[in-house]
Amino acid sequence: MLSKNTVKFIKTLHQKKYRSEHKKFFVEGEKSVLELLSSDFNTEILLATDTFLDKNYSLIEKKNFEVIPVTQKQLESIGQYRSNDAALAVVEMKPNSWFEPTDHELVIALDDVRDPGNLGTIIRIADWYGIDKLLLSKQTADFYNPKVIQSSMGSFTRVHFYYADLGDTLAKWGRPVYGAFLDGENIHEMKQIESGVILMGNESNGISENLEKAISQKVTIPSFGHAESLNVAIATAVLCDNFKRLLPAS
Amino acid sequence: MLSKNTVKFIKTLHQKKYRSEHKKFFVEGEKSVLELLSSDFNTEILLATDTFLDKNYSLIEKKNFEVIPVTQKQLESIGQYRSNDAALAVVEMKPNSWFEPTDHELVIALDDVRDPGNLGTIIRIADWYGIDKLLLSKQTADFYNPKVIQSSMGSFTRVHFYYADLGDTLAKWGRPVYGAFLDGENIHEMKQIESGVILMGNESNGISENLEKAISQKVTIPSFGHAESLNVAIATAVLCDNFKRLLPAS
Structure with missing residues (x-):
């Protein structure tokens, strides 16, 4: 179940200050969350509607994160999307890391x-x-x-x-x-x-x-x-x- | 002076229905209004701050439209810009008009x-x-x-x-x-x-x-x-x- 504390926590992640402090951010909407779940980012919490969970069961069951079923209304009140009938995920940031361009790049x-x-x-x-x-x-x-x-x-x-x-x-x-x-x-x-x-x-x-x-x-x-x-x-x-x-x- | 009726009228122009009815639209912000005043569009009313009017006196004095001095706060409450310290103009629409491409175009x-x-x-x-x-x-x-x-x-x-x-x-x-x-x-x-x-x-x-x-x-x-x-x-x-x-x- 979605706790008040989780809602409060995710709402702090709208601000850079808290994202930096917790080293976490959020991803919302069907397309972005699906791309996230297929990536090497570390998802910590997934809030999702029953429809999204049913449709993407195979992608979610293997993963090791907390899944919280929510309503569309809850998603829209927590995130920034006006309309979101799918999902919102809390994700671990990757560190700022040095790289160097290679040849032909x-x-x-x-x-x-x-x-x-x-x-x-x-x-x-x-x-x-x-x-x-x-x-x-x-x-x-x-x-x-x-x-x-x-x-x-x-x-x-x-x-x-x-x-x-x-x-x-x-x-x-x-x-x-x-x-x-x-x-x-x-x-x-x-x-x-x-x-x-x-x-x-x-x-x-x-x-x-x-x-x-x-x-x-x-x-x-x-x-x-x-x-x-x-x-x-x-x-x-x-x-x-x-x-x-x-x-x-x- | 800026009348309540003018404010009310411009606010209706946020909606397509009233733009179509009156065949008028509005343009806001320094750059866009300056481009407007140098174009062949027919401006009907110019709301502008004293700073804008002083700076662009030569562009405005020759023209045949109503000029209403306003404050930045008034501009921001009438238009869509969060910040507008310059001007907002009410302008006549051009009709929908047929054209045909020429060669090499x-x-x-x-x-x-x-x-x-x-x-x-x-x-x-x-x-x-x-x-x-x-x-x-x-x-x-x-x-x-x-x-x-x-x-x-x-x-x-x-x-x-x-x-x-x-x-x-x-x-x-x-x-x-x-x-x-x-x-x-x-x-x-x-x-x-x-x-x-x-x-x-x-x-x-x-x-x-x-x-x-x-x-x-x-x-x-x-x-x-x-x-x-x-x-x-x-x-x-x-x-x-x-x-x-x-x-x-x-």
């Missing part, structure tokens, strides 16, 4: 992308393009924010992240860094590359000035009209699509 | 794209890529929805739209129609095209079955990872970027 770095919807959408885009590493500045939105998880549409289970000082990390890696600017080289005209980091800037201010020295090349999506800019997630997708053409086939 | 057609944020973002993308005509199915979000206007970031002033039955209109035009599917031709491998319509489907269900016969070619953005799909606005941007490469330079 693209990595996305985000310099203070603050909107959780943008970060979640970028995680989904990365997953589409087979990019499984994100380097995130410390002011970038929290990977475990419920809106990030929601807009990643399950892709958060497949993309690794590392929060760090971007300047230091890019210098340590020593890989080419392609920074997205409005006055860089036309990405349609670039030649083949070997590997690299696609660096995207903040929604309002773009890439910080102090990162300019870390950038090997400024790149630009050609404009044919009058809009002043593109949303950062949109620009990330277009750049990933272009860079995938520029890498040698693996 | 790309048009975007949307089949029941229902999320206003997606439509607004697609308007901004169209404007970036110099595409100024959108064909919209009748179930697509309302072009004058405040969220569409907001997420178009001023690009709504430069993009024309026509709400119509897509099947009939595409047949009348007789142009090649490139439909976005998950099982079409890899867009990275397509050869040069002359002109055409990029057709995008509904967020959940994709392109309606009854439009299949209107489609000349199914196209797909190649996937390199595991995400099942891309958001419709993201996919529109990537396809526009690819089609711009495929058109002869104009």
Whole structure:
């Protein structure tokens, strides 16, 4: 049965402060919870409707977590979804962990992308393009924010992240860094590359000035009209699509 | 002075029913209102803070509309923006009007794209890529929805739209129609095209079955990872970027 304490506990996880303190976050909605249960994340509690439990019995019976049957109304009062007739899971965070790009690999770095919807959408885009590493500045939105998880549409289970000082990390890696600017080289005209980091800037201010020295090349999506800019997630997708053409086939 | 009736009237414009009845909509926020005032839209009332009025005096003095000085608090209680220290304008709608694509021109057609944020973002993308005509199915979000206007970031002033039955209109035009599917031709491998319509489907269900016969070619953005799909606005941007490469330079 769903206890008041469990409800209270999950509600604290809406806030970053408590997520960090407990090292836990939550995932809601049918698609995301199903992707979660098939991933290497450690689920601790699953709240689910009878329908969800019946439908996914085989996926749940083998697992070692607490299952609490709830109503749709309870799910909606605990989580952030307006409509959720399936499930909500409490999950253990993975630690912030160092990685390094390999040869022929693209990595996305985000310099203070603050909107959780943008970060979640970028995680989904990365997953589409087979990019499984994100380097995130410390002011970038929290990977475990419920809106990030929601807009990643399950892709958060497949993309690794590392929060760090971007300047230091890019210098340590020593890989080419392609920074997205409005006055860089036309990405349609670039030649083949070997590997690299696609660096995207903040929604309002773009890439910080102090990162300019870390950038090997400024790149630009050609404009044919009058809009002043593109949303950062949109620009990330277009750049990933272009860079995938520029890498040698693996 | 701001009257109670004006407040009441603008508040009705949050709803499609009243926008259609009065043939008016509203635009809010500094950037969007400035783009509006430089466009061929007919502004009827401008609510603005003293700061905005002082800063943009030259743009406003020549115009023939009612100007009502208001506070930031008033703007925020009338509009949809959480924070608006600039302006909100009541504007005359343009009629739904027929257009036809010319040679070497790309048009975007949307089949029941229902999320206003997606439509607004697609308007901004169209404007970036110099595409100024959108064909919209009748179930697509309302072009004058405040969220569409907001997420178009001023690009709504430069993009024309026509709400119509897509099947009939595409047949009348007789142009090649490139439909976005998950099982079409890899867009990275397509050869040069002359002109055409990029057709995008509904967020959940994709392109309606009854439009299949209107489609000349199914196209797909190649996937390199595991995400099942891309958001419709993201996919529109990537396809526009690819089609711009495929058109002869104009």
